[in-house]
Amino acid sequence: MGAFFDGIKQVLGWFLGFFYDVIPNYGVAIVLLTILINLVLFPLTLKQTRSTRAFQTIQPEIKRLQAKHKDEPQVLQAEMMKMQKEAGATPGGCLIPLLVQMPIWFALFRVLRGAASAEEIVDSGIPVSSSLYQHLLEGGGRFLGMDLGFEPSTIYGAEGLVATIPYLILMALMVAVQFVQQWHAQPRDGRPMDKQAQQMQTITKFMPLFIGFISWSFPAGLTLYWATSNIFRLGQQALIFRIDGRPAAPPKDEPKEESSDEPKAPPAKPQGSAKKKQRRRRN
Numbered sequence: 001m002g003a004f005f006d007g008i009k010q011v012l013g014w015f016l017g018f019f020y021d022v023i024p025n026y027g028v029a030i031v032l033l034t035i036l037i038n039l040v041l042f043p044l045t046l047k048q049t050r051s052t053r054a055f056q057t058i059q060p061e062i063k064r065l066q067a068k069h070k071d072e073p074q075v076l077q078a079e080m081m082k083m084q085k086e087a088g089a090t091p092g093g094c095l096i097p098l099l100v101q102m103p104i105w106f107a108l109f110r111v112l113r114g115a116a117s118a119e120e121i122v123d124s125g126i127p128v129s130s131s132l133y134q135h136l137l138e139g140g141g142r143f144l145g146m147d148l149g150f151e152p153s154t155i156y157g158a159e160g161l162v163a164t165i166p167y168l169i170l171m172a173l174m175v176a177v178q179f180v181q182q183w184h185a186q187p188r189d190g191r192p193m194d195k196q197a198q199q200m201q202t203i204t205k206f207m208p209l210f211i212g213f214i215s216w217s218f219p220a221g222l223t224l225y226w227a228t229s230n231i232f233r234l235g236q237q238a239l240i241f242r243i244d245g246r247p248a249a250p251p252k253d254e255p256k257e258e259s260s261d262e263p264k265a266p267p268a269k270p271q272g273s274a275k276k277k278q279r280r281r282r283n
Contacts, residue, residue, distance in 0.1 A: 006125075008107035013125025016111065020132035027143025029132065030112075030221050034228040037104060038236070044100060045233060049240050058083055105222070112221040115141060116149020146170065148221035167223075171215050174227035178208035181234045 015036060019029040038045070061083060069076035107125075114124030115136050126133050135141070141149050145166040152167035182205065215223045 005103060005107050005110070008103055009110050009125040011125075012104070012107055013111050014127055016125075017127045017130030017132045020135070021130060024131065024135070025143065026132070026135070026141050026148060026221075027224060030143075030148065030224050031228050034225050035232060037101075038229055038232045041100065042236065045236055046240060049237060055084075105225075108225060109219065109222055112149050112219040115221075116147065116219065143224070146220045148224060149219055151219055152216050167220050170220060170223050170227060171212050174215065174223055174230060175208045175212040177227060177230040177234065178211065181230055181237065182208070 012033065016029050016033050019032040020026065023029065062080060065076055065079050069079065111125050114120040115126060121133065121136055141147055152164055155167060156164040211226065
């Protein structure tokens, strides 16, 4: 496993050095590396987005199946699996991109953390021959007032609150964009969700806050990677929705017409005609 992560670290370090040679700015190099990673993962992101939307689309049918087969759990499970397969709602499709990115996060953490120290930069994966390597040895690695190799918690303990403000702004940006991305992915058609889907949505809503919390103890460069990834995926999401189209809203319930089979009351006769008949009888 160590060799696997070392291989990813070497690849990320090489591309980071390459992008720095193109544009000599450490933060911009991380942004370009993030865009490259997201482009490579786009097929998985596309599958994840479509699978999630498919799950949202079949929620009303799932609720009907649950009501129909509430006493037949095996039949219900079989019918739900059949429906998910037909709709393209693969359960693993929502998790694969996350699982693929986790090794990248860990490897990038090692690259950025190693690049922050002159003693550890040799093991960062950044090529010794690259100009980025020499720049970091000279104490570089700053971007918009932040040292991207250090954690906000470390900066706060060493330099105080004022020096930590740029890091806090970056953390807030990352959390805000992730909330916007979640809002954009939510269905707009008023479809009801089952209990499991509601629980998943509740957990998902807390994820940006959790990521923001742990980013306090991660290198700022990794937070920059997360923020850039969220912005890029938001654009990918908008593109996918534009290609596939959003599901149309369900029609509103129309008032039911009265059945023609019901007996209708006979029309009332004019009172004037009844009085005329009474007069004729008297005459």
